[in-house]
Amino acid sequence: xxxxxxxxxxxxxxxxxxxxxxxxxxxxxxxxxxxxxxxxxxxxxxxxxxxxxxxxxxxxxxxxxxxxxxxxxxxxxxxxxxxxxxxxxxxxxxxxxxxxxxxxxxxxxxxxxxxxxxxxxxxxxxxxxxxxxxxxxxxxxxxxxxxxxxxxxxxxxxxxxxxxxxxxxxxxxxxxxxxxxxxxxxxxxxxxxxxxxxxxxxxxxxxxxxxxxxxxxxxxxxxxxxxxxxxxxxxxxxxxxxxxxxxxxxxxxxxxxxxxxxxxxxxxxxxxxxxxxxxxxxxxxxxxxxxxxxxxxxxxxxxxxxxxxxxxxxxxxxxxxxxxxxxxxxxxxxxxxxxxxxxxxxxxxxxxxxxxxxxxxxxxxxxxxxxxxxxxxxxxxx
Amino acid sequence: xxxxxxxxxxxxxxxxxxxxxxxxxxxxxxxxxxxxxxxxxxxxxxxxxxxxxxxxxxxxxxxxxxxxxxxx
Numbered sequence: 001x002x003x004x005x006x007x008x009x010x011x012x013x014x015x016x017x018x019x020x021x022x023x024x025x026x027x028x029x030x031x032x033x034x035x036x037x038x039x040x041x042x043x044x045x046x047x048x049x050x051x052x053x054x055x056x057x058x059x060x061x062x063x064x065x066x067x068x069x070x071x072x073x074x075x076x077x078x079x080x081x082x083x084x085x086x087x088x089x090x091x092x093x094x095x096x097x098x099x100x101x102x103x104x105x106x107x108x109x110x111x112x113x114x115x116x117x118x119x120x121x122x123x124x125x126x127x128x129x130x131x132x133x134x135x136x137x138x139x140x141x142x143x144x145x146x147x148x149x150x151x152x153x154x155x156x157x158x159x160x161x162x163x164x165x166x167x168x169x170x171x172x173x174x175x176x177x178x179x180x181x182x183x184x185x186x187x188x189x190x191x192x193x194x195x196x197x198x199x200x201x202x203x204x205x206x207x208x209x210x211x212x213x214x215x216x217x218x219x220x221x222x223x224x225x226x227x228x229x230x231x232x233x234x235x236x237x238x239x240x241x242x243x244x245x246x247x248x249x250x251x252x253x254x255x256x257x258x259x260x261x262x263x264x265x266x267x268x269x270x271x272x273x274x275x276x277x278x279x280x281x282x283x284x285x286x287x288x289x290x291x292x293x294x295x296x297x298x299x300x301x302x303x304x305x306x307x308x309x310x311x312x313x314x315x316x317x318x319x320x321x322x323x324x325x326x327x328x329x330x331x332x333x334x335x336x337x338x339x340x341x342x343x344x345x346x347x348x349x350x351x352x353x354x355x356x357x358x359x360x361x362x363x364x365x366x367x368x369x370x371x372x373x374x375x376x377x378x379x380x381x382x
Numbered sequence: 383x384x385x386x387x388x389x390x391x392x393x394x395x396x397x398x399x400x401x402x403x404x405x406x407x408x409x410x411x412x413x414x415x416x417x418x419x420x421x422x423x424x425x426x427x428x429x430x431x432x433x434x435x436x437x438x439x440x441x442x443x444x445x446x447x448x449x450x451x452x453x454x
Binding site for chain 2: 036044241
């Protein structure tokens with residue numbers, strides 16, 4: 001199989017990740033932060049080491065403010081629900097994923113908050129920033145931006161938007177679902193208040209892992225209550241991070257795998273990974289752009305303005321049909337609407353959808369050439 | 383050298399504190415002890431050295447200490 005669905009989850013995972021997961025069942029089989037026996041403490045240590053590593057990766061000095069979640073969506077929900085609890089106005093981009101749009105939509109329907117959608121401009125970061133700025137109101141609380149569109153690979157100027165937010169005394173949340181692991185990030189330097197990221201995409205960990213990194217932890221509120229392994233005699237949910245937001249047993253095998261995934265990313269270097277992925281993406285885009293009956297939706301990809309994601313359709317087919325044809329040729333892509341209603345409305349693809357090809361660090365030039373050959377042959381027929 | 387028990391609520395804080403003290407040359411270890419820690423399921427950093435200095439280091443790192451007990 002040719003795997004080009006890395007925006008959904010990276011595949012294959014590095015051998016070190018698989019080994020770390022397997023090893024966890026032997027060495028770290030106890031419940032961390034619960035029992036005081038040796039394996040319990042060793043498991044807690046393994047979790048702590050991953051927490052420390054991930055916090056460091058995002059430039060967060062306070063290890064305890066790095067919270068493990070089950071995915072990026074959960075992390076985004078925690079932040080949005082916390083900040084929205086006092087009402088107010090939010091601004092998001094027209095490329096946001098449903099994991100940002102839906103909680104805000106739900107809260108708006110409940111009458112809790114309201115939100116505006118800022119128009120973004122491909123390769124024009126200043127215009128995008130101005131677009132956000134024009135929507136700021138006296139009751140605006142937070143700006144939210146995806147690092148990159150999961151459908152079209154269009155990057156947003158996260159650091160510039162964080163600066164804008166702080167100039168207006170607002171909070172800034174970065175959804176790094178598509179960029180964590182391929183883009184270096186320093187929360188302190190970039191002025192990001194909250195980062196939400198999956199553990200299983202660019203960070204190369206297993207599915208079922210996510211991260212919330214908080215520079216403003218005092219604003220967060222628990223949305224899941226229960227056992228945390230501390231203050232057990234009190235009925236109140238503990239108010240300290242990370243325990244306050246980590247009720248219930250943690251995904252230890254996943255966290256151990258994530259730890260190895262982050263090690264792999266650090267060893268390879270985020271810049272090297274991004275460069276490799278972008279070179280392959282450019283090659284793929286260039287090949288596709290020369291084919292008749294292939295419709296592309298974005299400008300030629302460039303690092304800085306695009307992530308390694310290309311959306312296209314073949315002839316008169318829709319995204320699902322295009323992806324189904326590729327699947328018949330053992331190519332893994334993703335067709336349809338990619339849980340991103342806003343992005344498809346923006347690009348006028350809400351009827352046809354698109355077929356998304358997303359490149360990961362494990363892809364090779366050979367695979368890209370094979371893929372181009374397959375699409376070239378299909379394009380002649382449709 | 384005197385030994386102290388720093389009683390904490392969080393395993394994460396305990397492990398963070400252990401690392402901070404060790405980096406500064408203190409002998410420190412973490413364990414769970416509900417006898418020492420009356421707050422219910424707590425953690426203890428056992429460390430030897432100057433109490434005030436260790437307390438300062440832990441608090442400077444944002445670690446909430448519930449209580450400090452001297453080892454007997």
